[in-house]
Amino acid sequence: MMFQRATLLLLLSSSVAAFNLGPWGVKKATKNDLAKVLVAGVISAATLLPLPGPAVAADSLVIGTPLETKLANFGAASYPVFNSITDLSPLTDKLLEFVDKKVKAPDAADVANKAVDGLLAIPDSAISEYKGILKQIVYSGVSKDTCVTLGGSGSALNSIAGSPAVKSVDQSKIDALKTKFAPANAAVPVKAGGNICLPGSAAASSRLWVAQAELTFSMPKAEADALVTSIKKVGLQATRPSILTLVPTAEGVFSKSADAIKMVAAGKDVEPNVISTVQAAISK
Numbered sequence: 001m002m003f004q005r006a007t008l009l010l011l012l013s014s015s016v017a018a019f020n021l022g023p024w025g026v027k028k029a030t031k032n033d034l035a036k037v038l039v040a041g042v043i044s045a046a047t048l049l050p051l052p053g054p055a056v057a058a059d060s061l062v063i064g065t066p067l068e069t070k071l072a073n074f075g076a077a078s079y080p081v082f083n084s085i086t087d088l089s090p091l092t093d094k095l096l097e098f099v100d101k102k103v104k105a106p107d108a109a110d111v112a113n114k115a116v117d118g119l120l121a122i123p124d125s126a127i128s129e130y131k132g133i134l135k136q137i138v139y140s141g142v143s144k145d146t147c148v149t150l151g152g153s154g155s156a157l158n159s160i161a162g163s164p165a166v167k168s169v170d171q172s173k174i175d176a177l178k179t180k181f182a183p184a185n186a187a188v189p190v191k192a193g194g195n196i197c198l199p200g201s202a203a204a205s206s207r208l209w210v211a212q213a214e215l216t217f218s219m220p221k222a223e224a225d226a227l228v229t230s231i232k233k234v235g236l237q238a239t240r241p242s243i244l245t246l247v248p249t250a251e252g253v254f255s256k257s258a259d260a261i262k263m264v265a266a267g268k269d270v271e272p273n274v275i276s277t278v279q280a281a282i283s284k
Helices: 002-020 031-044 066-084 089-102 105-121 124-138 153-161 171-185 202-216 221-235 240-244 247-254 258-283
Strands: none
Touching: 066 202, 066 258, 089 105, 089 153, 089 247, 105 171, 105 221, 124 171, 124 202
């Protein structure tokens, strides 16, 4: 479940990258730029941020930095947009189709496997801390019976679980991942049908994005390096015209409302910090 939710957030943030390359006008992108955007998309989702070693509060690359502020801003800006989504399925299907057509199957499978390896390497202490933040702050007062859900997230997760890349991961690793993240997953309210409850406020959403970054910043360097290398290889297989094909579907899901445009701006604002932080982390 943790890997599938991480992938779901990747898909959401990648669609923001599609917006960035879309009709609002962006400088001409090179293949290297696109690779960076895809890497940033993963990390903007705050699900796969690498760090040279276990995170320590005093040495955090998130807390007390501009990245924390910008991630929090994105969490607040994206909150009303995610609340307005009625069905995520079309975007999920389009993105999975994009991966199937544009990314070599072995490379997509390698990203999935490296992501699982990285998540399994996260210290249990970091997961316990994350669970506490989810329960005490992010979802405090949120009930699965009355919450607002991310529409279509249940079916989206099922689609991700059934994708060739995810199915390429050895079942024993998937089982180990479920066990490892069970405490944290239990703190996330889920409605019947599998739709994920959203945080109860923009402030809670901000805290969620920062907490996810802190969690995944505890990924050891070896696993983080391997994952980022794998993602870059996939990123180089995407061309600007092919990514632009995602824009209409992204617009259909997120809309072109003022809130959606603010979310895109917040995504653009955090992207340089994401890239520079990752580059600094993996170069040590």
